[in-house]
Amino acid sequence: MKKSIVRTLAGLLWFGTSLAMADGDPVAGKKKFYTCEGCHSIPGYTNTYPTYQVPRIGGQHPDYVVSALKAYKEDERQHGSMKGNAMNLSDQDMEDIAAFVSKYRGMNASLPVTGDPQAGRSKAAMCASCHSEDGNSENTMFPRLAGQYESYLIRALKDYKAGRRTNPMMMGFASTLDEKDMQDIAAFYASQKKGLTVPVDQ
Ligand code: HEC
Numbered sequence: 001m002k003k004s005i006v007r008t009l010a011g012l013l014w015f016g017t018s019l020a021m022a023d024g025d026p027v028a029g030k031k032k033f034y035t036c037e038g039c040h041s042i043p044g045y046t047n048t049y050p051t052y053q054v055p056r057i058g059g060q061h062p063d064y065v066v067s068a069l070k071a072y073k074e075d076e077r078q079h080g081s082m083k084g085n086a087m088n089l090s091d092q093d094m095e096d097i098a099a100f101v102s103k104y105r106g107m108n109a110s111l112p113v114t115g116d117p118q119a120g121r122s123k124a125a126m127c128a129s130c131h132s133e134d135g136n137s138e139n140t141m142f143p144r145l146a147g148q149y150e151s152y153l154i155r156a157l158k159d160y161k162a163g164r165r166t167n168p169m170m171m172g173f174a175s176t177l178d179e180k181d182m183q184d185i186a187a188f189y190a191s192q193k194k195g196l197t198v199p200v201d202q
């Protein structure tokens, strides 16, 4: 009796997951990503003012990619060229693109960093409950941070602290960090070999 209930529940869960994953079409997404490649598919490509690296989105959770694109489209997150790029995307376009970029998972060479990754490791302990210990969260509610560029991570944390990004949870956490904390934590996540990557076929 009990066993069959467990099996039914597991079946429902599996069904739910496979439905969620069926949303985006990675083949269509690859084509739609064409206009994004000039910035996102070039390793180390840099945003001009202010200067920080265009985030790695290869291997990012699809749910987070979609929510980030919606945030630009709906002006919850400010960035001139990303607004321009997200503006004309439909929900289906976003799902397709997310399905495409999320299938890249990297084993990278460690990125060069300016902060102290060892100090960052202990400072990042309070982030692990959501982002996991090394920043490779398997929970799709929380973006992956491992393998992300240090300069982008610092920029993101400063944006939360300054209220330019408005996620209440992250505004709270970032408000407890000073510049050196941000730099060290960013260095720790950027140093992870397993993690985000540039969505381009090697
Ligand atoms: C001119 C360069 C440029 C182009 C073209 C571009 N992006 Fe971006 N993208 C950026 C920059 C810079 C950021 C970081 C902006 C910020 O600080 O919020 C970004 C951020 C993002 C993010 C959020 C990443 C995160 O970790 O939160 C996603 C998702 C994204 N871009 C997807 C796309 C898609 C999809 C396209 C094409 C439809 C695209 N971008 C085109 C430069 C670009």
Ligand code: HEC
Pocket (backbone or CB within 6 Å): 055, 067, 123, 124, 126, 127, 128, 129, 130, 131, 141, 142, 143, 144, 145, 153, 156, 157, 165, 166, 167, 169, 170, 173, 174, 185
């Ligand atoms: C309670 C859960 C939780 C904890 C703990 C947490 N975060 Fe987050 N974090 C999130 C969520 C949710 C988002 C996505 C918010 C958004 O859409 O802007 C996020 C986003 C981020 C981003 C932006 C990622 C990107 O690609 O733009 C960074 C960087 C980050 N967190 C770093 C940290 C650091 C560093 C800590 C610890 C000091 C931390 N987080 C603690 C939930 C959490």
